[in-house]
Amino acid sequence: MTTPPSTKTFTPARPIWCAGCGDFAVQGVLEKSLRNMGILPHKLMLLAGIGCSGTIQNNLKCYGYHALHGRVLPATIGAKLANPDLTVIAAGGDGDGFAIGAGHLVHTFKSNPSIMYILMNNSNYGLTKGQASPTSPIGYHGNAELGLDSMLLGLSFLSSTFLARGFSGNPEQLGRLMEAAIEHTESGKGFAFLEVLSPCVTYYDTHREWRAKVYNVDEDESFDPTSRAAAFQKVIELKEQGHIPIGRIFKGEHPSLESIIVNKEETLPAQQNIGHFNEHRKHYDQFIKAHLV
Amino acid sequence: MTSTNTNSQPVLEDISVIVAGQGGDGSLTVITMLADLFRNAGLNVYTERDVASRIRGGHAAATMRAFIGEKHCIGSHIDLLVALDEEAVEKKVHQISSNSIVVFDDSSGPLRSGLLPEGTKLYAAPFNRIAMRTMRRELYKNSIAFGIVGRLLGLEDEAMRQTFTKRFERRGQIILDYNIEALELGLHLADEMGIKRGEGKYRIEQTEPEEQILVMGNESIAFGFMAAGGRFFTGYPITPSTEVLETLQKWLPRCGGVARQTEDELAGINMAIGAALTGVRTMTATSGPGISLMQEGVGHAGSGEVPLVIVDCQRSGPSTGMPTKPEQSDLNIMVFGGHGDFPRIVLTPGHPDDCFYLAVDATNLADKYQCPVFIAMDQALSQNIASVKPFNLDEVKVVPGKRLTAEEVAELDTYKRYSFSEDGISAFAAPGTPGGMSLVTGNEHDEFGLVSTDPKNRVKMMDKRFHKIEEAKKELPKGRHFGEPDAPIGFIGIGMMYGVILDARIELEKRGYNTQYLQPRTLWPMLDETLEFIDRCERVYVIDLNAQGQIAHLLMHQGADSSKIISIRRYDGLPYRPGYLVNQIVEREEELNNNDKKEAKAQ
Ligand SMILES: Cc1ncc(C[n+]2csc(CCOP(=O)(O)OP(=O)(O)O)c2C)c(N)n1
Ligand code: SF4
Ligand SMILES: [Mg+2]
Numbered sequence A: 001m002t003t004p005p006s007t008k009t010f011t012p013a014r015p016i017w018c019a020g021c022g023d024f025a026v027q028g029v030l031e032k033s034l035r036n037m038g039i040l041p042h043k044l045m046l047l048a049g050i051g052c053s054g055t056i057q058n059n060l061k062c063y064g065y066h067a068l069h070g071r072v073l074p075a076t077i078g079a080k081l082a083n084p085d086l087t088v089i090a091a092g093g094d095g096d097g098f099a100i101g102a103g104h105l106v107h108t109f110k111s112n113p114s115i116m117y118i119l120m121n122n123s124n125y126g127l128t129k130g131q132a133s134p135t136s137p138i139g140y141h142g143n144a145e146l147g148l149d150s151m152l153l154g155l156s157f158l159s160s161t162f163l164a165r166g167f168s169g170n171p172e173q174l175g176r177l178m179e180a181a182i183e184h185t186e187s188g189k190g191f192a193f194l195e196v197l198s199p200c201v202t203y204y205d206t207h208r209e210w211r212a213k214v215y216n217v218d219e220d221e222s223f224d225p226t227s228r229a230a231a232f233q234k235v236i237e238l239k240e241q242g243h244i245p246i247g248r249i250f251k252g253e254h255p256s257l258e259s260i261i262v263n264k265e266e267t268l269p270a271q272q273n274i275g276h277f278n279e280h281r282k283h284y285d286q287f288i289k290a291h292l293v
Numbered sequence B: 001m002t003s004t005n006t007n008s009q010p011v012l013e014d015i016s017v018i019v020a021g022q023g024g025d026g027s028l029t030v031i032t033m034l035a036d037l038f039r040n041a042g043l044n045v046y047t048e049r050d051v052a053s054r055i056r057g058g059h060a061a062a063t064m065r066a067f068i069g070e071k072h073c074i075g076s077h078i079d080l081l082v083a084l085d086e087e088a089v090e091k092k093v094h095q096i097s098s099n100s101i102v103v104f105d106d107s108s109g110p111l112r113s114g115l116l117p118e119g120t121k122l123y124a125a126p127f128n129r130i131a132m133r134t135m136r137r138e139l140y141k142n143s144i145a146f147g148i149v150g151r152l153l154g155l156e157d158e159a160m161r162q163t164f165t166k167r168f169e170r171r172g173q174i175i176l177d178y179n180i181e182a183l184e185l186g187l188h189l190a191d192e193m194g195i196k197r198g199e200g201k202y203r204i205e206q207t208e209p210e211e212q213i214l215v216m217g218n219e220s221i222a223f224g225f226m227a228a229g230g231r232f233f234t235g236y237p238i239t240p241s242t243e244v245l246e247t248l249q250k251w252l253p254r255c256g257g258v259a260r261q262t263e264d265e266l267a268g269i270n271m272a273i274g275a276a277l278t279g280v281r282t283m284t285a286t287s288g289p290g291i292s293l294m295q296e297g298v299g300h301a302g303s304g305e306v307p308l309v310i311v312d313c314q315r316s317g318p319s320t321g322m323p324t325k326p327e328q329s330d331l332n333i334m335v336f337g338g339h340g341d342f343p344r345i346v347l348t349p350g351h352p353d354d355c356f357y358l359a360v361d362a363t364n365l366a367d368k369y370q371c372p373v374f375i376a377m378d379q380a381l382s383q384n385i386a387s388v389k390p391f392n393l394d395e396v397k398v399v400p401g402k403r404l405t406a407e408e409v410a411e412l413d414t415y416k417r418y419s420f421s422e423d424g425i426s427a428f429a430a431p432g433t434p435g436g437m438s439l440v441t442g443n444e445h446d447e448f449g450l451v452s453t454d455p456k457n458r459v460k461m462m463d464k465r466f467h468k469i470e471e472a473k474k475e476l477p478k479g480r481h482f483g484e485p486d487a488p489i490g491f492i493g494i495g496m497m498y499g500v501i502l503d504a505r506i507e508l509e510k511r512g513y514n515t516q517y518l519q520p521r522t523l524w525p526m527l528d529e530t531l532e533f534i535d536r537c538e539r540v541y542v543i544d545l546n547a548q549g550q551i552a553h554l555l556m557h558q559g560a561d562s563s564k565i566i567s568i569r570r571y572d573g574l575p576y577r578p579g580y581l582v583n584q585i586v587e588r589e590e591e592l593n594n595n596d597k598k599e600a601k602a603q
Helices: A023-036 A053-059 A072-082 A094-100 A102-111 A149-155 A171-184 A207-213 A228-240 A258-259 A279-292 B027-040 B086-095 B128-133 B138-153 B157-171 B173-193 B215-229 B242-255 B265-276 B288-293 B295-304 B331-336 B350-368 B379-383 B406-411 B457-475 B496-512 B528-536 B549-558 B577-603
Strands: A045-047 A063-066 A087-093 A116-121 A162-167 A192-197 A215-217 A245-253 B015-021 B044-050 B059-067 B080-083 B102-104 B121-125 B213-216 B230-235 B258-261 B281-286 B310-316 B322-326 B345-347 B372-378 B385-388 B440-441 B481-483 B489-492 B515-519 B521-523 B539-544 B565-569
Touching: A023 A053, A023 A087, A023 A116, A023 A171, A045 A053, A045 A072, A045 B015, A053 A087, A063 B265, A072 A087, A072 A094, A072 A102, A072 A116, A072 A258, A072 B258, A072 B265, A072 B379, A087 A094, A087 A171, A094 A116, A102 A149, A116 A171, A116 B322, A149 A162, A149 A192, A149 A228, A149 B121, A149 B258, A162 A171, A162 B015, A171 A192, A171 A245, A192 B086, A192 B406, A207 A215, A228 A245, A228 B288, A279 B213, A279 B215, A279 B242, A279 B565, B015 B027, B015 B086, B027 B059, B027 B138, B027 B157, B027 B350, B044 B173, B044 B379, B059 B086, B080 B086, B080 B138, B102 B138, B102 B310, B121 B138, B128 B138, B128 B173, B128 B539, B138 B173, B157 B173, B213 B215, B215 B242, B215 B310, B215 B350, B215 B372, B215 B379, B230 B242, B230 B265, B242 B258, B265 B281, B265 B288, B265 B295, B265 B310, B281 B288, B281 B350, B288 B310, B288 B331, B295 B440, B310 B350, B310 B379, B310 B440, B331 B345, B331 B521, B331 B549, B345 B350, B350 B385, B350 B457, B372 B379, B385 B440, B481 B496, B489 B496, B489 B528, B496 B577, B515 B528, B521 B549, B528 B549, B539 B549, B539 B577, B549 B565, B565 B577
Parallel strands: A045 A063, A045 A087, A063 B440, A087 A116, A116 A192, A162 A192, A215 A245, B015 B080, B080 B102, B102 B121, B230 B258, B230 B281, B281 B310, B310 B372, B345 B372, B489 B515, B489 B539, B539 B565
Antiparallel strands: A162 A245, B015 B059, B044 B059, B044 B385, B213 B385, B310 B322, B345 B521, B481 B515
16 A cells, blocks of 8 residues: 555655755755655655764655764664564764764674664864864864774674765665665665765865765775775774775675564564454463463 | 370460571571471461671571461561671670570580570570581581470471472482481470470460462562552562572563563663563663662653553662662662652552552553652561461452554544643554554653654643642552551551551550551652541551651651651661560650650649
């Protein structure tokens, strides 16, 4: 059954981003990838963090959710585990994912749920007006600390299965990466992490700088994304040379979280009939029996 | 086998036993086996453990009350103390009297004289040394002592052997053999001490045991949630809430549910929220420090109208406080916590069986009113184990919340996730429902869920959310009332105080005090019945297991006559005993009496 045209639901909002913001490209590519991959709006949950990037869910037809700052990953994992039939996508900024939510990112690499996470990295806090973020370089806004690299972080988890970095200035490649990411999660292979370099034209316009610095590993025939060690070495080398690696950094295999903890013999948690008490009555009786004295 | 003894031992009707030593000594094992034996003999039991938050070392004790009829707490008087070292005696001596019996391990030397009340009957033997000498393992000292304890309590040797077999069989033949050997040694020791078979201090009148289950509050909460159709739980381990997580990890997957340990409480509550969006019934559980961490999520669920049950197994605070000690000092944070204004419900069970039924209610209420629903526990209620009637599953009503199917959505002109409605509740379509796309956010939003700062909409939305609670009030769980409604002295107390107040009332009645008791089962929103109860009484003792009198303040804040409220506060971390409460009340009452007399004279 498809949406009956007669029922009106929310009208997707017009993006509130500044003209020229990299996030426009991310949204455009996302919409196209979803279409190409045949993901229906009612089967899609798009959960977003807090930030400029965290408004993307308002702009397309989907089941959208606006999480707390830094908590989009746990919320997304909760939704996926409760209903693995859905396509569940998390989106947010570099402050959201690498600062306040960094602990959850680490544990998502570790647990490998089949969700896609689009992290729009503009190397600053756009929404709160330009403060330094965990990816800001030394010197930006008085920042004295070296920025982190999420590909290296992801590679350090032997359970990570999909690591890629795109650039809003290269939407074609971004589309390929996103479709591959959706393919990865739709086939239950685990966590697809896609960082997108998405410049903030208002507070920290990195567009030209990044265009000059990116190095596309997809075009490097000697690069093997299935080798974790090689990927690690390549990313470090490129960083040392002043490049920012983009492309498909790593693909690996590891059991997905939902394949481990959701009971396949039973109806999925969110699809059970609330109120059909007798469906599991035997387990309730069993509980009582186990505690009889 | 029946007792061959016909002499004048009293029939065992109500007895409290403590086994105390160092953490890791196995006090709990002894108590658990005793409880099992008494259950088999037809008595009911209630057990409590008192542990340091360490695996081994630190003083630890386990207490059991065995009784005929209904009791819901440990008794005031300890009839038998099994002390595995001198510190155990020092720590527990205040609970014993000259009528008590003490079994003492004197491996490190005889008990300091003068420590026990005059006339206390002492049975001392070097259990530890015997265990080391014969079995090379200290742990078997308990099983040796068990022989003496069992004989003193009037338990049958054969029944003890059976319980040992049941308990240790799983652990392998060698361990079982050693334990049985230790028990036999103990029985032999008992003979030497003159405690022959059937010549103990008590006589047990074997009756056919009523069918009962043995559960702790945390297990009942977990089970109630599951029986109410709860299928998703996430949480982070913290004493004394962890058994909720562990119980659900064991049972929920069988019903197709997910129970997962997260990386922290922030993930715990936010994962639960993410799951709740899909329509599954969801719960998280924590204690003090964790409830503080969860506050942002609680308000978010309130604003975004996400159904969520939150169990707070309160322990002594603030900060990390005293992790294993009971307190009820998170009431303020449950009722008022989180930034901004949002509706929430706080339920307060009073016994492991009540925990089951209120967990069912909490799960239904969260779904129906789409708001956070707290279950306020305390360490004692969470972890003390009681024998209770098997939960009546036929009575469990699982009432689905307002959901829209694809067909129902199709019949609408417009579907709005946060549509204004008579009762403030908006029916919603879960993700996956064709045509039901929507937005959920903690930001202020319009009916579609789109962010809005329009002042008119803001006020309407805020009022809509609070209106749900007014509606809920009509059906929120009523309290339990005990005593004559015209009794002058009232009690209000929740959680572990339930059993203590019930017991204290009996003693107070004997001493001529006519009391009534209300256990509010919905603390927030405050129900009229609670305020009416206070109106009815001349004065009400409000028992607060916290330093600030949080319940008393809540009552006054809600309009209770403050001149009627006598706030009793305790925050020393010790579990309440009925006798302690009785003394407190009698003292106050006498004071009041004397004041009245003085006033009369002055006139
Ligand atoms: C707990 C909490 N702390 C702080 C904020 C304020 N805040 C909102 S967005 C944001 C940073 C956003 O930066 P980023 O995640 O990089 O998103 P961007 O706007 O750059 O897309 C902060 C600090 C908040 N909403 N919640
Ligand atoms: S402030 Fe920066 S990140 Fe935010 S919308 Fe504008 S350009 Fe984009
Ligand atoms: Mg940013």
